[in-house]
Amino acid sequence: MPRAHARKTRNPTYKKTAKKKSAVPVTKSAMRLCALAPRTVRPLSATVMADPIRARSIMVSQSKWMNGTVLHYCFFTSGHFAVPKRQAAAIRNAFARWKRVGIGLQFKEVKELREAEVRIGYSVKDGGSYSSVGREVLNDPLTQPTTVYGWSLTTKEGRSTALHEIGHVLGMEHEHQNPFAGIKWHEEAVYKNLKAPPNEWTRKETFDNILQKLSLEQVQGSKWDPKSIMEYEFDPGLIAEPKRYEAEGLFPPGTLSAADKKWVRKWYPPLKKSPDRLHALKPVVVSLDAGKQIDFVIEPASSRKYTIETKGASDTTLVLYEVIDGMPRYVSGDDDSGEERNAAISHKLFRGRQYVVRLRLVHPGPTGEVSLVYS
Structure with a gap:
């Protein structure tokens, strides 16, 4: 207002x-x-x-x-x-x-x-x-x-x-x-x-x-x-x-x-580093404070439907973007906060295109760690 x-x-x-x-x-x-x-x-x-x-x-x-x-x-x-x-x-x-x-x-x-x-x-x-x-x-x-x-x-x-x-x-x-x-x-x-x-x-x-x-x-x-x-x-x-x-x-x-x-x-600090690459079938484990975010780049080896998902007891927000003309455009997102499940996005990704996955830890749960994988 x-x-x-x-x-x-x-x-x-x-x-x-x-x-x-x-x-x-x-x-x-x-x-x-x-x-x-x-x-x-x-x-x-x-x-x-x-x-x-x-x-x-x-x-x-x-x-x-x-x-x-x-x-x-x-x-x-x-x-x-x-x-x-x-x-x-x-x-x-x-x-x-x-x-x-x-x-x-x-x-x-x-x-x-x-x-x-x-x-x-x-x-x-x-x-x-x-x-x-x-x-x-x-x-x-x-x-x-x-x-x-x-x-x-x-x-x-x-x-x-x-x-x-x-x-x-x-x-x-x-x-x-x-x-x-x-x-x-x-x-x-x-x-x-x-x-x-x-x-x-x-x-x-x-x-x-x-x-x-x-x-x-x-x-x-x-x-x-x-x-x-x-x-x-x-x-x-x-x-x-x-x-x-x-x-x-x-x-x-x-x-x-x-x-x-x-x-x-x-909430929106300056972006100071290029995101790391997330490889298919190779999960990464990250530890974040509440409200913090980590980004990854995906460059799929083949064109097919993939699932990008978190694992763990933390509350998270997960968003997928496609990079078009150098700018990330929203594709899909999921938020598992307060629910007894993990965030997951299923979407067709195309070989030769670049995507960005952003993961925010809303609440750390008992460990503060969350796993992210795409397959």
């Missing part, structure tokens, strides 16, 4: 709080907010939930891309979601800003919507900006946008919005819903604020997008970053605690914070 935009009003009204009977400014809604669509939390078995470290590893990892992935993006050029040229240029600049942080992901613009994982639309009429989160974009219909912008991105606010939405594409959640933030709300003031124009949200929409906390399993780290690009702006009178934001409101700088950059480099 995109960043909320707020501006300070010159003449706020004042509402007495029940506890301290002090003046708390409550502004009319000046924020242009947009909301994520309802999301389905991945169900985990009672056995998995009994191990909070394992459950958290699975929940945090589920929306993240494999490092080294080339994310193809495409703009709608006609119809309701057509993106004007100036807005498209602003979005390209936002992708470049994220890339300059020094990450292993790559971004490539393509001309055909069906070739893109990230399909970008623009619609001022709809009045909102929103995006699917991380790998969830793969569940969206190919004819529909995965990310929509609802206002100009050429202003300072708009540039922040462009960065924020791409943060969602990378798998980032909203900071104000972080359970470690310690935010307590003047809830009725929040409902009233968001019910008014320009948002006109229902109570459920406000609860889902503002008041509801993420579960502990969905959150990385144990600190709140009020300067994050993923943090909303909030007018005075909406936040009860921390107290400093009650009268002042919360106005992040609208740029990538130090913590944002640290987070994205953790």
Whole structure:
């Protein structure tokens, strides 16, 4: 979901709080907010939930891309979601800003919507900006946008919005819903604020997008970053605690914070070495920390159907790519996290072509070792 935009009003009204009977400014809604669509939390078995470290590893990892992935993006050029040229240029600049942080992901613009994982639309009429989160974009219909912008991105606010939405594409959640933030709300003031124009949200929409906390399993780290690009702006009178934001409101700088950059480099560190070759019928055993990844190259000796699979008690994500024009393109993937099985991909590979297999260890299990083989 995109960043909320707020501006300070010159003449706020004042509402007495029940506890301290002090003046708390409550502004009319000046924020242009947009909301994520309802999301389905991945169900985990009672056995998995009994191990909070394992459950958290699975929940945090589920929306993240494999490092080294080339994310193809495409703009709608006609119809309701057509993106004007100036807005498209602003979005390209936002992708470049994220890339300059020094990450292993790559971004490539393509001309055909069906070739893109990230399909970008623009619609001022709809009045909102929103995006699917991380790998969830793969569940969206190919004819529909995965990310929509609802206002100009050429202003300072708009540039922040462009960065924020791409943060969602990378798998980032909203900071104000972080359970470690310690935010307590003047809830009725929040409902009233968001019910008014320009948002006109229902109570459920406000609860889902503002008041509801993420579960502990969905959150990385144990600190709140009020300067994050993923943090909303909030007018005075909406936040009860921390107290400093009650009268002042919360106005992040609208740029990538130090913590944002640290987070994205953790999940997508620069690719520093060429992957080793994986030979048919010759398993390799690797030992990885939770969340870490290893890549291998496959160059099949004959054209036939192969099975690439893991062995061991670890939770893993396995993805196969074909190298086309020097760029890896997604072929297939499997994730055995939280299940009593191993990840496996069966697919026809062709002699003379090159493939890349990426293996992420989601949770190490009892040994931290996993075997990978293709046959």
